[in-house]
Amino acid sequence: MSPADLLARIADLIGPAHVLTDAADMAPFAVEQRRRQASHPAAVLRPADTAQVAAIAALASAAGVPLIPQGGNTGVVGGTVAAADKGAFLLNLGRLNRIRDLDAADYTVTAEAGCILADLQQAAQAADRYFPLSLGSEGTCQLGGNLSSNAGGILTLRYGNARDLVLGLEVVLPDGQVWNGLRRLRKDNTGYDLKHLFLGAEGTLGIITAATLKLFPRPRQVETALIGVASPAAAVALLAQARAGTGDLLSAFELMPRFAIDGARDLLGRDHDPLASPHPWYVLLEVASGIAGPLVRQMVESTLSDAVESGLAQDAVLAESGEQRRRLWQIREGLPEIGRAIDGAVHTDISVPISRIPDFLDRVILALADFMPGLRPYPFGHVGDGNIHCNIARPEAMDKASFLAHAPAITAIIHAEVTRQGGSISAEHGIGNLKVAEMARLKDPVELALMQQMKALLDPAGIMNPGKLLSL
CATH class of the missing domain: 3.30.70.2190 (Alpha-Beta Plaits)
Structure with a gap:
């Protein structure tokens, strides 16, 4: 099937108005948050429900066309960037924005992937309940992206990361099958807990279309x-x-x-x-x-x-x-916002055991000073869960382009100390396409091989968000 015929079939399914191929129409979706990468989708598709997502996946799988799931597009690691000349379709889930059920007695809410996080928080509050996932981008980020990247935020100390708030998932698999795992159970000891395959998988194993989430008593x-x-x-x-x-x-x-x-x-x-x-x-x-x-x-x-x-x-x-x-x-x-105003900074998202934060910061700041006098480190973050954004501003006398040429070396110094301290090079932002090579370099080989085997099993054609998380 030709790309044109495939898009015509999809337009019949979801409506021509929701199949975007004009560059101007695609521009709001084909943009990377930090404006450091170009995105080149062959089309932007905007399905309205799970059945439409499943039909698109089945057609794309049969045609061998890559699919890139997209939520609110607030990520910072290139997780929804479409590589040039790959013919990939950007699958924007913003129309899947319904709250299907909120059960105050169960302390659960079932919501679709396109729900904006702030809207979900407000729905919980209206029911005198509390959904604690809280991020700086909560006014625009969407639930599916939050779960696919295992978002963290400011309240992880008390409530955990996004994956800790999930009871069940609905997922469209790469071949178009739908796994309905929207369970509301706190206890279900019947084998593998499959939802954790897709949480934090960045859309490389399937497309999260809905989730059942934990609610909590509203703080008084x-x-x-x-x-x-x-x-x-x-x-x-x-x-x-x-x-x-x-x-x-x-x-x-x-x-x-x-x-x-x-x-x-x-x-x-x-x-x-x-x-x-x-x-x-x-x-x-x-x-x-x-x-x-x-x-x-x-x-x-x-x-x-x-x-x-x-x-x-x-x-x-x-x-x-x-x-x-x-x-x-x-x-x-x-x-x-200060980081953006500096107009020249290296941003990292690392975690180390809480007890090692002081030693990590002492050692990495000294190492950076030895590498380049005048660097302005401004590490900050969620000490309660060990997540530090070890950001480095350019020397005041150095121009942006000259400084950013040193970004790989600066990042390598930080990651070397993270590794020495038994930490992670990505605490809450994910891997996307920016950290694929670095994760492959630093990840335990057995762990990396297991991840690659899982990808090959669930997505043998390699159509799900290729080039993200893994090099496959």
């Missing part, structure tokens, strides 16, 4: 504090003290360098410094409880007092209002 009391600390070692010690002092009610524990405040002032025009004097490092701590009242605040106040008295904290401020809480979070959320 939230307390947020910004704490000045002398070092990452003090922050890690404070994490243990805060977990004990709050009865393990911590939902977020974020580490930031002073660069977060200075950069916001100098690059973003936000002159907001909540503490009386500057500190080398800061922790943004949040505690949430389903019970309203003074007890939670008292626990946080006591924890902060103990931290100051013990020397782990140098100073702290506890938010007195929702607006003050928002402004404290704005400091942390401004770091990606």
Whole structure:
């Protein structure tokens, strides 16, 4: 079947208006988030339901045409980039945006892959429940992409990554078969837990079209504090003290360098410094409880007092209002924006065991200083789960292009220390096409071979998101 005949068949299935082949029409979908790669789909397809996705997969499989699943297109590792001259179809799932069921008694919601994360959060809140996956892109990212990349975010410490929130999946397999695994069970001990094959698989084994997710009691009391600390070692010690002092009610524990405040002032025009004097490092701590009242605040106040008295904290401020809480979070959320304003930075997404974060940061910052004087490291991230975005800004006197020519060497220095510390080169962003070679270089050979065998078993024609995650 020719590509034209194939697209005509698909247009009959989903409607001609949802088969895009004109470059201008495809442009909003054929763009990579960081604008560092060009995407060249032969067509953009926008099915409306699982049956249409399955029919497209069956036709594409028979014709040997690659399919690239796409959600909100907020990823940063090239996971939905279509390589040139491959004839791939970009399968955008944005029209699969229905919440099929929300059972407050079961504490579950079943939603389709195209649901925007913020809409899912709001639906849970309307039912007096809570869906805790929270990302900076939650206003545009979609559930299918969140699950396919095993997204993390700021609340992983308390609730886990995306895969920890999933009870069941509906998946279209590469040959067009549909696996209906939308179970609401917390306990199902009947063999292999197949959903974990597709969570974090980045669309290389099948297309997630819907999921049944865990809900939680809605928080009634939230307390947020910004704490000045002398070092990452003090922050890690404070994490243990805060977990004990709050009865393990911590939902977020974020580490930031002073660069977060200075950069916001100098690059973003936000002159907001909540503490009386500057500190080398800061922790943004949040505690949430389903019970309203003074007890939670008292626990946080006591924890902060103990931290100051013990020397782990140098100073702290506890938010007195929702607006003050928002402004404290704005400091942390401004770091990606600062990175863009620098116009020349190397971004990494690594994880190491929590206890090794201080040693990792000490060693990698020294190694980078030896490599290139003037580099401006600004590592930050989710200390509560070991995920650090070890980002490196260009020297102020160096132009962007010259600096980015050194990006592979800078990344290699960081990844070498990650490996030495028993960590991972991708904590929450995924592999996409940017880290395929690096993962192949660093992954345990037996583990990598098992992944390749699984890919060959489920997708023998290699049509599912080729070139992503694995080199196949």
